[in-house]
Amino acid sequence: MKIKVRIPGTCGELVQGRIKGKNSHITCPVEILSSVSVQLTGFYGQIECRPDKVKTRQAVRRTLELLGHTSTGVKVSISSQIPVGKGMASSTADIVGGCLATAKALGESVTPRMIADIAISIEPTDGIMYEGIVCFDHLGGEIIRSLGDPPPIDILVVDPGGNIDTLRFNSKREVSAAIHRKNEDFILEALNLVEEGIKKRDIQLVGKGATLSALSNQEILYKRELxxxxxxxxxxxxxxxxxxxSGTVIGILLPPDFSEIQLLKKRIKERCGNHMLFYQTRLIGGGKY
Known part of the structure; x- marks a missing residue:
């Protein structure tokens, strides 16, 4: 029997920084999904998976080890809508999907914390294995707190081109940590605004906090179009x-009744260039779909 799960990607993060020595980000899951299917096979201990999905293969193997099924063979299939190398959690979504689908195919279960531990052993990871919107330590794999369900926000994802290797970017942690320390007050304000906005379902507060975090990050990863x-x-x-x-995309947060999407795209292309790509989506919760 083939088991399929769907996991959301992200439009970056609503907030990211370092507060009191702890790395923190607020997740921004969006309705752009990765579908991961797992089927048990008769091939002893073999994992069949696309050669470009090394991280997913690692996650599946570690799930089998965790659950005591190292001799089980599995076939992994991935069909993803999530652009790669943009900061949209493409590899995290595949990893989470691989863990969940493997466990389900075995008749077992894994908790979000188990998945986070597997993911963080492979690379810095987003907190999309947790339902709703969460504050998460993307380097330590620890959920800091759950913030609740996502308020109604549409998102126009703007991709100016290029891509960034997450592992290589995060290897320069000392430089970014110094900037985070300098900007800690701004990040704390941004985090508090977004938390309050989610709690009160006040999208203006969410937008204000997210913008503050985006501007604070310019010293770490400059986006000339921002x-x-x-x-x-x-x-x-x-x-x-x-x-x-730690990626290329910029998300424009919009009220759900926004009606000027084509004009918005037109003006961005006029100001920033015709090479800009767009993805229309909305904020959703993490977890499986």
């Missing part, structure tokens, strides 16, 4: 922006 996109989106009724703090 100021223009903030200005354009605000002029048309956007509630704020967020970014992939």
């Amino acid at each position: 100021a223009d996109i903030i200005s354009i989106s605000a002029s048309l009724g956007g509630i704020g922006v967020n970014v992939a703090h």
Whole structure:
């Protein structure tokens, strides 16, 4: 029997930084999904998986080891809508899907914390294995706290091109840690605004906090289009922006009744260039779908 699970990608993070020595980010899961299927086979201990999905293969093997099924053979299939190398959690979604589908195929279960431990042993990871919106330590794999269900926010993901290797980016932690220490007050304010916004379902507060975090991250990973996109989106009724703090994409946070999406795209292309790509989506909770 083939087991399939669907896991959301992200539009970066709503907030990311370092507070009181702890790495923190607030997840931004979006309705752009990775579908991962796992089927048990008769091939002793073999894992069949696409050669470019090394991290997923590692996650499946570690799940088998954790659950005591190292002799079991599995076939893994992945069909993903999530762009790679943009800061949209493409590999994390595949890893989470691989863990969940493998466990389910075996008739076993794994907790979000178990999945987080497996994921963090492979690479810095997003907290999308947890339901809802969470504050998560992407380097330690620890959930700091659950913030609740996502408020109604549509997102226009803007991709200016290029890609970033997450492992290579995170190897420069000492430089980013010094900047995070300098900006800690701004990050704490951003985190408090987004937390309050989610609790009260006040999307304006979420947008304000996300924008503050995006601007604070410019010293770590500069996005030359950010100021223009903030200005354009605000002029048309956007509630704020967020970014992939270790990726390329910028998210424009919009009220669910926003009706100027084509004009928004047009003005961004006029100001930032015709090479800009867009993905229309919405904020959702983490977990499986």
